[in-house]
Amino acid sequence: MTRWGIWVRCLVAGSSCGVITALAGCSAATDAASAPAQTGPAAATAAPGAGAAATTAGPAGSTAASGSSGSVAPLTGLGVAAAVALRPAVAVAVAGADPVGLGSADLVFEELAGPVRYLAVFQSAEAAAVGPVTSTRPADGQALSVLHPVTGYDGGTASFVSVLDATKIVDEGYAGHASLYSPGSGGLTVSTAALAAAGRSDGPPPALFGYRQPGDPLASAGETHPASVRVEAPGEPAEQWNFDGGTGRWVQTAGGPRVAVANLVVQIVSFKTVYLSRKYGQTVPSARVTGRGAVTVFSAAAPGHSGGTAAAGSWAKPGIAAVTNYFDAAGQPMSLAPGPTWVVLAPAGTRTILAGG
Numbered sequence: 001m002t003r004w005g006i007w008v009r010c011l012v013a014g015s016s017c018g019v020i021t022a023l024a025g026c027s028a029a030t031d032a033a034s035a036p037a038q039t040g041p042a043a044a045t046a047a048p049g050a051g052a053a054a055t056t057a058g059p060a061g062s063t064a065a066s067g068s069s070g071s072v073a074p075l076t077g078l079g080v081a082a083a084v085a086l087r088p089a090v091a092v093a094v095a096g097a098d099p100v101g102l103g104s105a106d107l108v109f110e111e112l113a114g115p116v117r118y119l120a121v122f123q124s125a126e127a128a129a130v131g132p133v134t135s136t137r138p139a140d141g142q143a144l145s146v147l148h149p150v151t152g153y154d155g156g157t158a159s160f161v162s163v164l165d166a167t168k169i170v171d172e173g174y175a176g177h178a179s180l181y182s183p184g185s186g187g188l189t190v191s192t193a194a195l196a197a198a199g200r201s202d203g204p205p206p207a208l209f210g211y212r213q214p215g216d217p218l219a220s221a222g223e224t225h226p227a228s229v230r231v232e233a234p235g236e237p238a239e240q241w242n243f244d245g246g247t248g249r250w251v252q253t254a255g256g257p258r259v260a261v262a263n264l265v266v267q268i269v270s271f272k273t274v275y276l277s278r279k280y281g282q283t284v285p286s287a288r289v290t291g292r293g294a295v296t297v298f299s300a301a302a303p304g305h306s307g308g309t310a311a312a313g314s315w316a317k318p319g320i321a322a323v324t325n326y327f328d329a330a331g332q333p334m335s336l337a338p339g340p341t342w343v344v345l346a347p348a349g350t351r352t353i354l355a356g357g
Helices: 019-023 052-056 138-147 158-165 192-198
Strands: 090-095 107-111 117-122 150-152 228-232 239-244 249-254 263-268 270-277 282-288 291-299 309-317 325-328 341-346 351-355
Touching (some): 090 138, 090 192, 107 138, 138 158, 138 282, 150 192
Parallel strands (some): 090 150, 107 341, 263 341
Antiparallel strands (some): 228 351, 239 249, 263 291, 270 282, 291 309, 309 325
């Protein structure tokens, strides 16, 4: 497997807090937390012909799931019918103590800052009801632009909505498409099929991860084999994830919705303080998902081990049009297990406490 080249951060000219700078996390103050510097990607040797355009097509080492034939779901690496593989992605912004529908998502971004928010992305499967649907935040465009999904959300400041609409998402928010949403005692819910049918299709999303064959390692160096992990972020309830050897999935048993995923990614990102209201001084923290930082990836079991597989390394995403690549301690791309993936966008100071295995 070839190494990926050095990532170069894009510089944004100008000092005003306009749409483009907001995509990078326009702040009301200084960074709430900065991701630590990493040596993994920076130590890699550039692959021949590698360039910025290559980052939009998918990660290094992308492969279909072992045993699959024909078409492959781009966000899980699992074999699916040809018509399913060609469906667009559908993303929904969700918040609340008891969210519904997330277990059917191919990919979930969890923004781990009070209140916790989720960006649930569906492509190979559908959900009849996803919610409670919440407002958009600046991190949404950074995370979703590369997927160009049909996107559902409920409001947001004018500047936040402008930021989202400046990216390659298809806006099917409540304000313009109220008939697609269903009110309930817990808040609005929405059907992913209804969103997909209402939005103009921009085609399927690109593959985001490299997938490994059975028996292949997650990482070239530094693998461990825990049976559980506790994720402790400053000021947030701890999350508990346990590996189920029977299904090969990581199951969240405390601190969030009970979901089972093939891959759990704890990605350390910086947070910016952004205004909900300048008039009243109301602010919230917002994750920045471009740049680079530390990461720990938890995936399926390795042969001869009873627990799951984990490896610490670094991540790199040079801009909103690029996929995020995950590198092990030796600077090599990690290869995930085919199946759904849960990405925790966590602040500096977050601890991952491994046990068992």
